[in-house]
Amino acid sequence: MSEREDVRWLAGGIVALLVVASLIGAVLARRASTPAARATVENLNARTRAWWVMVLVLGAAFTLGETTTLVLFAAASFFALREFVSLTPTRPGDYRPLLLAFYIAIPAQYALIGIDRYGLFSILIPVWAFLLLPAFAAFAGDTQDFLARTAKLQWAVMICVYCVSHAPALLLLEIPGYEGPNALLVLYLLLVVQLSDVLQYVFGKLFGRTKLAPQVSPSKTVEGLVVGGLSATLIGGALHRFTPFDFVESLGMSAAIVLMGFVGGLTLSAVKRSLGAKDWGEMIEGHGGMLDRLDSVCFAAPVFFHLTRRFFT
Amino acid sequence: MRPSSWACVGLAKLLVGAYARWRGAEPLPRQRIYFANHSSHFDTIALWAALPAELRARTRPVAARDYWGAGTRRYIATATLNAVLIDRQREDRDADPLAPLGEALERGDSLILFPEGTRGFEPLPGAFKSGLFHLAQRFPAVELVPVYLENLQRCLPKGALVPVPFTCTVSFGAPLRVEAGETKPLFLERARAAVIALSGRAA
Numbered sequence: 238m239s240e241r242e243d244v245r246w247l248a249g250g251i252v253a254l255l256v257v258a259s260l261i262g263a264v265l266a267r268r269a270s271t272p273a274a275r276a277t278v279e280n281l282n283a284r285t286r287a288w289w290v291m292v293l294v295l296g297a298a299f300t301l302g303e304t305t306t307l308v309l310f311a312a313a314s315f316f317a318l319r320e321f322v323s324l325t326p327t328r329p330g331d332y333r334p335l336l337l338a339f340y341i342a343i344p345a346q347y348a349l350i351g352i353d354r355y356g357l358f359s360i361l362i363p364v365w366a367f368l369l370l371p372a373f374a375a376f377a378g379d380t381q382d383f384l385a386r387t388a389k390l391q392w393a394v395m396i397c398v399y400c401v402s403h404a405p406a407l408l409l410l411e412i413p414g415y416e417g418p419n420a421l422l423v424l425y426l427l428l429v430v431q432l433s434d435v436l437q438y439v440f441g442k443l444f445g446r447t448k449l450a451p452q453v454s455p456s457k458t459v460e461g462l463v464v465g466g467l468s469a470t471l472i473g474g475a476l477h478r479f480t481p482f483d484f485v486e487s488l489g490m491s492a493a494i495v496l497m498g499f500v501g502g503l504t505l506s507a508v509k510r511s512l513g514a515k516d517w518g519e520m521i522e523g524h525g526g527m528l529d530r531l532d533s534v535c536f537a538a539p540v541f542f543h544l545t546r547r548f549f550t
Numbered sequence: 551m552r553p554s555s556w557a558c559v560g561l562a563k564l565l566v567g568a569y570a571r572w573r574g575a576e577p578l579p580r581q582r583i584y585f586a587n588h589s590s591h592f593d594t595i596a597l598w599a600a601l602p603a604e605l606r607a608r609t610r611p612v613a614a615r616d617y618w619g620a621g622t623r624r625y626i627a628t629a630t631l632n633a634v635l636i637d638r639q640r641e642d643r644d645a646d647p648l649a650p651l652g653e654a655l656e657r658g659d660s661l662i663l664f665p666e667g668t669r670g671f672e673p674l675p676g677a678f679k680s681g682l683f684h685l686a687q688r689f690p691a692v693e694l695v696p697v698y699l700e701n702l703q704r705c706l707p708k709g710a711l712v713p714v715p716f717t718c719t720v721s722f723g724a725p726l727r728v729e730a731g732e733t734k735p736l737f738l739e740r741a742r743a744a745v746i747a748l749s750g751r752a753a
Contacts, residue, residue: 327704339714
């Protein structure tokens with residue numbers, strides 16, 4: 238099969254999956270009889286509709302090329318950061334650091350991928366933003382909760398900008414023997430991480446009994462994690478033809494993605510609840526906010542990026 | 551709607567989301583005065599953007615001529631938001647500052663009004679000025695809808711020019727009317743309490 242035909246199969250597969258999900262949703266909607274069942278099915282269908290939109294937007298960005306892909310992820314970071322700081326208490330003295338985070342850190346971080354500057358890309362936020370954001374807050378002269386405010390903004394920028402940017406940063410890697418395009422690796426990461434979320438949710442709803450962390454994330458179950466996570470890992474292994482990995486390597490990579498994705502969802506759920514919220518926002522119907530969809534990507538992307546960089550470049 | 555109006559609405563959605571919560575009022579095309587807390591220059595655009603397009607087309611913000619009456623601000627206020635400009639400082643003691651609002655209401659337009667008269671920079675509104683009471687008495691058929699704008703004082707702290715993105719919700723509450731025999735201070739306090747109630751905070 239030619240590389241182009243490969244991509245068509247992958248795109249066709251995703252669309253077919255969504256068609257099947259929409260059909261199942263329509264059947265379930267007819268069958269649901271109790272109000273609770275109807276609410277669950279309505280939420281499921283809202284999620285599927287949102288998936289159609291997300292897949293179309295992502296597909297369009299990938300088709301249009303690297304710049305559009307970077308702009309799309311920058312926008313995702315922007316909305317994620319907006320959600321994060323909206324739930325975080327800030328004071329007027331945080332105005333300048335916030336301006337820096339939104340209007341300098343985000344464009345710079347993604348522009349550095351565009352101009353192939355891996356070195357600066359990897360230290361821009363952990364070094365430069367880490368030191369400069371609190372410095373600007375200090376100039377504002379407000380010391381109330383200074384360390385807590387600094388720490389929260391630091392976390393927000395690390396998660397929403399630095400971690401998310403590692404997904405499109407895969408475009409930077411030069412992998413010997415891999416014909417690419419590297420956008421397929423980004424797609425692989427997103428597909429495994431999101432399928433893992435969806436399958437954990439579905440299997441959890443179907444036969445989840447043992448709650449994993451009821452205080453942090455009431456919908457996560459051991460059964461959902463094991464069955465959903467294993468299925469996503471197997472699917473990831475089967476997708477190895479789109480990657481520089483062989484079947485076994487691809488299984489390992491997918492396992493890492495699934496594990497980190499799970500940890501990310503759990504950790505950010507704890508952060509969200511410590512800020513007193515159930516959802517990060519309401520941008521994406523049925524899912525909640527941008528960060529409710531990106532939480533697992535935040536943790537999986539940097540780890541997948543560095544594993545690939547360490548072992549395949 | 552004009553292209554510049556779409557641009558304004560798009561900018562508001564991008565920066566602050568302006569998510570509408572209809573809690574007691576429905577988004578229906580009735581003639582209304584929306585009155586809200588005022589904490590930033592972005593308030594007007596956010597409330598306006600939260601309305602469905604059909605309602606937005608007939609809803610005009612009320613803006614102070616001394617700030618919005620000249621230059622670029624005048625362009626934003628009149629050309630894109632179709633604002634009604636009023637004089638906060640009266641030169642002629644006998645002039646009725648509410649006259650332009652009366653004209654707009656007589657034409658059937660709805661209004662967006664900030665009864666504090668000026669920005670407060672605090673999450674909860676200060677005392678209301680009397681204009682809302684007088685309009686309510688002159689136009690008893692117009693619904694008075696309390697609105698609470700959340701988070702906008704965080705976008706533009708005092709003296710700031712560039713807005714920081716924050717998710718802002720716009721809550722619309724149940725309409726009020728002036729009760730028979732209700733005095734001006736009582737009504738204004740009740741109106742303010744209705745806005746505060748939507749904030750979910752204790753006054």
